[in-house]
Amino acid sequence: MLFRSFLALTSVVAVWSAAAAAETIKIGVTPGPHAQILEAVKPIAAKSGLDLQLIEFSDYVVPNAALDAGDIQANSFQNQPYLDNQKADRGYKIEQVGLTVNFPIGIYSRKHKSWTDLPDGAKVSIPNDPTNGGRALLLLRDKGAIKLKSDVGFKPTVIDITDNPKKLKFIEVDAAQAPRALDDVDAAVINTNYATQAGLDPVKDPILREDPKGPYVNLIAVRSADKDKPWVKILVDSYHSPGIKEFVLTKFKGAVLPSW
CATH class of the missing domain: 3.40.190.10 (Periplasmic binding protein-like II)
Structure with a gap:
Protein backbone atom coordinates (compact mmCIF):
# COMPACT_ATOMS: atom_id res chain seq x y z
CA MET A 1 0.00 0.00 0.00
CA LEU A 2 2.85 2.32 0.90
CA PHE A 3 4.60 1.44 -2.39
CA ARG A 4 1.44 2.30 -4.36
CA SER A 5 1.19 5.64 -2.58
CA PHE A 6 4.80 6.34 -3.44
CA LEU A 7 4.15 5.58 -7.13
CA ALA A 8 1.10 7.84 -7.18
CA LEU A 9 3.03 10.66 -5.55
CA THR A 10 5.88 10.18 -8.03
CA SER A 11 3.43 10.43 -10.95
CA VAL A 12 1.91 13.62 -9.59
CA VAL A 13 5.35 15.17 -9.12
CA ALA A 14 6.37 14.16 -12.66
CA VAL A 15 3.23 15.75 -14.16
CA TRP A 16 3.70 18.89 -12.07
CA SER A 17 7.38 19.12 -13.08
CA ALA A 18 6.55 18.78 -16.78
CA ALA A 19 3.89 21.49 -16.51
CA ALA A 20 6.27 23.75 -14.62
CA ALA A 21 8.98 23.22 -17.26
CA ALA A 22 6.71 24.13 -20.19
CA ILE A 105 0.17 35.89 -55.36
CA GLY A 106 -2.66 36.02 -57.90
CA ILE A 107 -4.77 38.42 -59.94
CA TYR A 108 -8.50 37.76 -59.71
CA SER A 109 -11.55 39.06 -61.55
CA ARG A 110 -15.30 38.65 -61.29
CA LYS A 111 -15.89 40.48 -64.56
CA HIS A 112 -13.41 38.83 -66.93
CA LYS A 113 -12.48 35.19 -67.50
CA SER A 114 -8.92 35.87 -68.66
CA TRP A 115 -6.34 38.64 -68.55
CA THR A 116 -6.68 39.22 -72.30
CA ASP A 117 -10.37 40.05 -71.77
CA LEU A 118 -9.53 43.18 -69.76
CA PRO A 119 -10.41 46.29 -71.78
CA ASP A 120 -8.17 49.29 -72.28
CA GLY A 121 -8.34 51.55 -69.25
CA ALA A 122 -9.32 48.67 -66.96
CA LYS A 123 -9.17 49.34 -63.21
CA VAL A 124 -6.73 47.06 -61.37
CA SER A 125 -6.35 47.18 -57.60
CA ILE A 126 -2.95 46.46 -56.05
CA PRO A 127 -1.89 46.38 -52.37
CA ASN A 128 -0.92 49.77 -50.98
CA ASP A 129 2.11 48.63 -48.95
CA PRO A 130 5.50 48.92 -50.72
CA THR A 131 6.37 45.23 -50.66
CA ASN A 132 3.11 43.72 -51.87
CA GLY A 133 2.36 46.62 -54.21
CA GLY A 134 5.80 46.17 -55.75
CA ARG A 135 5.25 42.44 -55.92
CA ALA A 136 2.00 43.04 -57.85
CA LEU A 137 3.76 45.28 -60.38
CA LEU A 138 6.58 42.78 -60.81
CA LEU A 139 4.01 40.07 -61.53
CA LEU A 140 2.40 42.28 -64.19
CA ARG A 141 5.81 43.04 -65.65
CA ASP A 142 6.78 39.37 -65.75
CA LYS A 143 3.53 38.55 -67.56
CA GLY A 144 4.16 41.27 -70.14
CA ALA A 145 1.31 43.56 -69.06
CA ILE A 146 3.57 46.53 -68.22
CA LYS A 147 7.21 47.56 -68.35
CA LEU A 148 9.18 48.99 -65.43
CA LYS A 149 12.41 50.89 -64.98
CA SER A 150 15.38 48.55 -64.97
CA ASP A 151 16.66 49.44 -61.48
CA VAL A 152 13.48 49.14 -59.38
CA GLY A 153 14.51 46.11 -57.30
CA PHE A 154 11.69 44.47 -55.33
CA LYS A 155 9.69 47.59 -54.52
CA PRO A 156 8.61 49.37 -57.70
CA THR A 157 5.73 51.83 -57.56
CA VAL A 158 3.32 52.99 -60.24
CA ILE A 159 5.63 55.92 -61.05
CA ASP A 160 8.23 53.35 -62.16
CA ILE A 161 5.99 52.12 -64.99
CA THR A 162 7.57 52.98 -68.35
CA ASP A 163 5.05 51.28 -70.64
CA ASN A 164 1.38 50.50 -70.03
CA PRO A 165 -0.13 49.32 -73.35
CA LYS A 166 -3.64 48.79 -71.96
CA LYS A 167 -3.53 52.09 -70.07
CA LEU A 168 -4.45 50.24 -66.89
CA LYS A 169 -5.63 52.41 -64.00
CA PHE A 170 -4.06 51.24 -60.76
CA ILE A 171 -5.98 51.65 -57.51
CA GLU A 172 -4.05 51.10 -54.29
CA VAL A 173 -5.96 49.42 -51.45
CA ASP A 174 -5.06 47.83 -48.12
CA ALA A 175 -4.07 44.22 -48.80
CA ALA A 176 -6.71 42.91 -46.38
CA GLN A 177 -9.43 44.83 -48.26
CA ALA A 178 -8.44 43.58 -51.73
CA PRO A 179 -11.16 40.87 -51.93
CA ARG A 180 -13.81 43.51 -51.20
CA ALA A 181 -12.51 45.60 -54.08
CA LEU A 182 -13.23 42.84 -56.60
CA ASP A 183 -16.75 44.07 -57.37
CA ASP A 184 -15.52 47.62 -58.00
CA VAL A 185 -12.57 46.90 -60.28
CA ASP A 186 -11.84 44.86 -63.37
CA ALA A 187 -9.16 42.86 -61.59
CA ALA A 188 -7.51 42.76 -58.17
CA VAL A 189 -4.12 41.53 -57.01
CA ILE A 190 -4.83 39.55 -53.83
CA ASN A 191 -2.46 37.85 -51.40
CA THR A 192 -3.22 34.15 -51.04
CA ASN A 193 -4.17 34.23 -47.35
CA TYR A 194 -6.79 36.93 -48.00
CA ALA A 195 -7.98 35.15 -51.14
CA THR A 196 -8.64 31.91 -49.24
CA GLN A 197 -10.46 33.80 -46.49
CA ALA A 198 -12.74 35.26 -49.16
CA GLY A 199 -13.54 31.82 -50.56
CA LEU A 200 -11.35 32.14 -53.67
CA ASP A 201 -9.31 29.20 -54.96
CA PRO A 202 -5.70 30.44 -55.31
CA VAL A 203 -4.87 27.68 -57.78
CA LYS A 204 -7.92 27.70 -60.07
CA ASP A 205 -9.35 31.23 -59.83
CA PRO A 206 -6.49 33.64 -60.69
CA ILE A 207 -6.39 35.00 -64.23
CA LEU A 208 -2.66 35.53 -63.67
CA ARG A 209 -0.49 33.86 -61.03
CA GLU A 210 3.02 34.48 -59.76
CA ASP A 211 5.85 32.02 -60.30
CA PRO A 212 6.26 30.30 -56.89
CA LYS A 213 10.06 30.70 -57.03
CA GLY A 214 11.59 33.94 -55.87
Whole structure:
Protein backbone atom coordinates (compact mmCIF):
# COMPACT_ATOMS: atom_id res chain seq x y z
CA MET A 1 0.00 0.00 0.00
CA LEU A 2 2.85 2.32 0.90
CA PHE A 3 4.60 1.44 -2.39
CA ARG A 4 1.44 2.30 -4.36
CA SER A 5 1.19 5.64 -2.58
CA PHE A 6 4.80 6.34 -3.44
CA LEU A 7 4.15 5.58 -7.13
CA ALA A 8 1.10 7.84 -7.18
CA LEU A 9 3.03 10.66 -5.55
CA THR A 10 5.88 10.18 -8.03
CA SER A 11 3.43 10.43 -10.95
CA VAL A 12 1.91 13.62 -9.59
CA VAL A 13 5.35 15.17 -9.12
CA ALA A 14 6.37 14.16 -12.66
CA VAL A 15 3.23 15.75 -14.16
CA TRP A 16 3.70 18.89 -12.07
CA SER A 17 7.38 19.12 -13.08
CA ALA A 18 6.55 18.78 -16.78
CA ALA A 19 3.89 21.49 -16.51
CA ALA A 20 6.27 23.75 -14.62
CA ALA A 21 8.98 23.22 -17.26
CA ALA A 22 6.71 24.13 -20.19
CA GLU A 23 7.40 27.55 -21.67
CA THR A 24 4.63 29.64 -23.20
CA ILE A 25 5.15 32.09 -26.04
CA LYS A 26 2.71 34.23 -27.99
CA ILE A 27 3.09 34.08 -31.75
CA GLY A 28 1.34 36.53 -34.07
CA VAL A 29 -0.33 35.24 -37.22
CA THR A 30 -2.76 36.46 -39.85
CA PRO A 31 -6.03 34.51 -40.24
CA GLY A 32 -6.14 31.70 -42.77
CA PRO A 33 -3.21 29.42 -43.72
CA HIS A 34 -0.66 30.96 -41.33
CA ALA A 35 -2.98 30.40 -38.38
CA GLN A 36 -4.03 26.94 -39.60
CA ILE A 37 -0.44 25.78 -40.00
CA LEU A 38 0.58 27.03 -36.56
CA GLU A 39 -2.41 25.23 -35.04
CA ALA A 40 -0.94 22.03 -36.50
CA VAL A 41 2.49 22.97 -35.11
CA LYS A 42 1.16 23.46 -31.56
CA PRO A 43 0.94 19.79 -30.49
CA ILE A 44 4.38 19.07 -31.96
CA ALA A 45 5.95 21.96 -30.05
CA ALA A 46 4.10 20.92 -26.90
CA LYS A 47 5.92 17.57 -26.92
CA SER A 48 9.16 19.53 -26.53
CA GLY A 49 7.80 21.68 -23.71
CA LEU A 50 6.76 24.75 -25.73
CA ASP A 51 3.20 26.04 -25.45
CA LEU A 52 2.19 28.21 -28.42
CA GLN A 53 -0.54 30.81 -27.99
CA LEU A 54 -1.67 32.15 -31.37
CA ILE A 55 -2.61 35.83 -31.58
CA GLU A 56 -4.43 36.73 -34.81
CA PHE A 57 -3.95 40.10 -36.51
CA SER A 58 -6.14 41.30 -39.35
CA ASP A 59 -3.46 43.32 -41.14
CA TYR A 60 0.25 43.28 -41.98
CA VAL A 61 1.31 46.31 -39.94
CA VAL A 62 0.52 45.49 -36.31
CA PRO A 63 2.28 42.07 -35.95
CA ASN A 64 5.77 43.58 -36.25
CA ALA A 65 4.89 46.50 -33.98
CA ALA A 66 3.59 44.04 -31.38
CA LEU A 67 6.70 41.88 -31.70
CA ASP A 68 9.08 44.82 -31.37
CA ALA A 69 7.15 46.04 -28.31
CA GLY A 70 7.36 42.63 -26.65
CA ASP A 71 3.60 42.01 -26.67
CA ILE A 72 4.29 38.79 -28.59
CA GLN A 73 7.48 36.74 -28.83
CA ALA A 74 7.35 35.73 -32.52
CA ASN A 75 5.28 36.15 -35.66
CA SER A 76 4.64 34.19 -38.83
CA PHE A 77 2.98 36.14 -41.66
CA GLN A 78 5.54 38.00 -43.82
CA ASN A 79 8.30 37.58 -46.37
CA GLN A 80 11.85 38.94 -46.25
CA PRO A 81 11.33 41.99 -48.51
CA TYR A 82 8.41 43.10 -46.33
CA LEU A 83 10.39 42.59 -43.12
CA ASP A 84 13.38 44.48 -44.56
CA ASN A 85 11.10 47.37 -45.51
CA GLN A 86 9.52 47.48 -42.05
CA LYS A 87 12.93 47.45 -40.35
CA ALA A 88 14.21 50.24 -42.59
CA ASP A 89 11.13 52.40 -42.04
CA ARG A 90 10.55 51.76 -38.33
CA GLY A 91 13.88 50.67 -36.89
CA TYR A 92 12.60 47.32 -35.61
CA LYS A 93 15.21 44.97 -34.17
CA ILE A 94 13.58 41.86 -35.60
CA GLU A 95 15.04 39.07 -37.69
CA GLN A 96 14.22 35.89 -39.52
CA VAL A 97 14.94 32.58 -37.76
CA GLY A 98 13.31 30.12 -40.15
CA LEU A 99 11.56 29.89 -43.52
CA THR A 100 7.98 28.67 -43.68
CA VAL A 101 5.81 28.65 -46.82
CA ASN A 102 5.25 30.49 -50.07
CA PHE A 103 1.93 31.90 -51.27
CA PRO A 104 2.13 32.66 -55.01
CA ILE A 105 0.17 35.89 -55.36
CA GLY A 106 -2.66 36.02 -57.90
CA ILE A 107 -4.77 38.42 -59.94
CA TYR A 108 -8.50 37.76 -59.71
CA SER A 109 -11.55 39.06 -61.55
CA ARG A 110 -15.30 38.65 -61.29
CA LYS A 111 -15.89 40.48 -64.56
CA HIS A 112 -13.41 38.83 -66.93
CA LYS A 113 -12.48 35.19 -67.50
CA SER A 114 -8.92 35.87 -68.66
CA TRP A 115 -6.34 38.64 -68.55
CA THR A 116 -6.68 39.22 -72.30
CA ASP A 117 -10.37 40.05 -71.77
CA LEU A 118 -9.53 43.18 -69.76
CA PRO A 119 -10.41 46.29 -71.78
CA ASP A 120 -8.17 49.29 -72.28
CA GLY A 121 -8.34 51.55 -69.25
CA ALA A 122 -9.32 48.67 -66.96
CA LYS A 123 -9.17 49.34 -63.21
CA VAL A 124 -6.73 47.06 -61.37
CA SER A 125 -6.35 47.18 -57.60
CA ILE A 126 -2.95 46.46 -56.05
CA PRO A 127 -1.89 46.38 -52.37
CA ASN A 128 -0.92 49.77 -50.98
CA ASP A 129 2.11 48.63 -48.95
CA PRO A 130 5.50 48.92 -50.72
CA THR A 131 6.37 45.23 -50.66
CA ASN A 132 3.11 43.72 -51.87
CA GLY A 133 2.36 46.62 -54.21
CA GLY A 134 5.80 46.17 -55.75
CA ARG A 135 5.25 42.44 -55.92
CA ALA A 136 2.00 43.04 -57.85
CA LEU A 137 3.76 45.28 -60.38
CA LEU A 138 6.58 42.78 -60.81
CA LEU A 139 4.01 40.07 -61.53
CA LEU A 140 2.40 42.28 -64.19
CA ARG A 141 5.81 43.04 -65.65
CA ASP A 142 6.78 39.37 -65.75
CA LYS A 143 3.53 38.55 -67.56
CA GLY A 144 4.16 41.27 -70.14
CA ALA A 145 1.31 43.56 -69.06
CA ILE A 146 3.57 46.53 -68.22
CA LYS A 147 7.21 47.56 -68.35
CA LEU A 148 9.18 48.99 -65.43
CA LYS A 149 12.41 50.89 -64.98
CA SER A 150 15.38 48.55 -64.97
CA ASP A 151 16.66 49.44 -61.48
CA VAL A 152 13.48 49.14 -59.38
CA GLY A 153 14.51 46.11 -57.30
CA PHE A 154 11.69 44.47 -55.33
CA LYS A 155 9.69 47.59 -54.52
CA PRO A 156 8.61 49.37 -57.70
CA THR A 157 5.73 51.83 -57.56
CA VAL A 158 3.32 52.99 -60.24
CA ILE A 159 5.63 55.92 -61.05
CA ASP A 160 8.23 53.35 -62.16
CA ILE A 161 5.99 52.12 -64.99
CA THR A 162 7.57 52.98 -68.35
CA ASP A 163 5.05 51.28 -70.64
CA ASN A 164 1.38 50.50 -70.03
CA PRO A 165 -0.13 49.32 -73.35
CA LYS A 166 -3.64 48.79 -71.96
CA LYS A 167 -3.53 52.09 -70.07
CA LEU A 168 -4.45 50.24 -66.89
CA LYS A 169 -5.63 52.41 -64.00
CA PHE A 170 -4.06 51.24 -60.76
CA ILE A 171 -5.98 51.65 -57.51
CA GLU A 172 -4.05 51.10 -54.29
CA VAL A 173 -5.96 49.42 -51.45
CA ASP A 174 -5.06 47.83 -48.12
CA ALA A 175 -4.07 44.22 -48.80
CA ALA A 176 -6.71 42.91 -46.38
CA GLN A 177 -9.43 44.83 -48.26
CA ALA A 178 -8.44 43.58 -51.73
CA PRO A 179 -11.16 40.87 -51.93
CA ARG A 180 -13.81 43.51 -51.20
CA ALA A 181 -12.51 45.60 -54.08
CA LEU A 182 -13.23 42.84 -56.60
CA ASP A 183 -16.75 44.07 -57.37
CA ASP A 184 -15.52 47.62 -58.00
CA VAL A 185 -12.57 46.90 -60.28
CA ASP A 186 -11.84 44.86 -63.37
CA ALA A 187 -9.16 42.86 -61.59
CA ALA A 188 -7.51 42.76 -58.17
CA VAL A 189 -4.12 41.53 -57.01
CA ILE A 190 -4.83 39.55 -53.83
CA ASN A 191 -2.46 37.85 -51.40
CA THR A 192 -3.22 34.15 -51.04
CA ASN A 193 -4.17 34.23 -47.35
CA TYR A 194 -6.79 36.93 -48.00
CA ALA A 195 -7.98 35.15 -51.14
CA THR A 196 -8.64 31.91 -49.24
CA GLN A 197 -10.46 33.80 -46.49
CA ALA A 198 -12.74 35.26 -49.16
CA GLY A 199 -13.54 31.82 -50.56
CA LEU A 200 -11.35 32.14 -53.67
CA ASP A 201 -9.31 29.20 -54.96
CA PRO A 202 -5.70 30.44 -55.31
CA VAL A 203 -4.87 27.68 -57.78
CA LYS A 204 -7.92 27.70 -60.07
CA ASP A 205 -9.35 31.23 -59.83
CA PRO A 206 -6.49 33.64 -60.69
CA ILE A 207 -6.39 35.00 -64.23
CA LEU A 208 -2.66 35.53 -63.67
CA ARG A 209 -0.49 33.86 -61.03
CA GLU A 210 3.02 34.48 -59.76
CA ASP A 211 5.85 32.02 -60.30
CA PRO A 212 6.26 30.30 -56.89
CA LYS A 213 10.06 30.70 -57.03
CA GLY A 214 11.59 33.94 -55.87
CA PRO A 215 12.21 36.06 -52.77
CA TYR A 216 8.71 35.99 -51.37
CA VAL A 217 9.06 32.97 -49.08
CA ASN A 218 7.42 33.62 -45.72
CA LEU A 219 9.29 33.36 -42.44
CA ILE A 220 9.21 33.19 -38.66
CA ALA A 221 10.50 36.37 -37.04
CA VAL A 222 11.62 37.07 -33.48
CA ARG A 223 13.31 39.96 -31.71
CA SER A 224 17.07 40.01 -32.30
CA ALA A 225 17.64 39.67 -28.55
CA ASP A 226 15.70 36.38 -28.51
CA LYS A 227 17.11 34.64 -31.59
CA ASP A 228 19.41 32.30 -29.64
CA LYS A 229 16.93 31.30 -26.95
CA PRO A 230 16.13 27.57 -26.75
CA TRP A 231 12.42 28.05 -27.50
CA VAL A 232 13.28 29.53 -30.91
CA LYS A 233 14.92 26.29 -32.01
CA ILE A 234 11.96 24.27 -30.71
CA LEU A 235 9.53 26.49 -32.63
CA VAL A 236 11.44 26.29 -35.91
CA ASP A 237 12.18 22.56 -35.64
CA SER A 238 8.51 21.86 -34.86
CA TYR A 239 7.42 23.87 -37.90
CA HIS A 240 9.99 22.12 -40.11
CA SER A 241 8.87 18.63 -39.13
CA PRO A 242 7.81 16.16 -41.86
CA GLY A 243 4.26 16.11 -40.49
CA ILE A 244 3.82 19.84 -41.09
CA LYS A 245 5.14 19.59 -44.64
CA GLU A 246 2.62 16.83 -45.35
CA PHE A 247 -0.13 18.91 -43.69
CA VAL A 248 0.61 21.91 -45.93
CA LEU A 249 0.67 19.84 -49.13
CA THR A 250 -2.53 17.98 -48.25
CA LYS A 251 -4.50 20.86 -46.75
CA PHE A 252 -3.85 23.56 -49.33
CA LYS A 253 -3.43 21.50 -52.52
CA GLY A 254 -0.85 23.73 -54.16
CA ALA A 255 -2.17 27.09 -53.00
CA VAL A 256 0.50 27.15 -50.28
CA LEU A 257 3.91 25.56 -50.79
CA PRO A 258 6.43 24.38 -48.16
CA SER A 259 9.70 26.29 -48.50
CA TRP A 260 12.10 24.50 -46.18
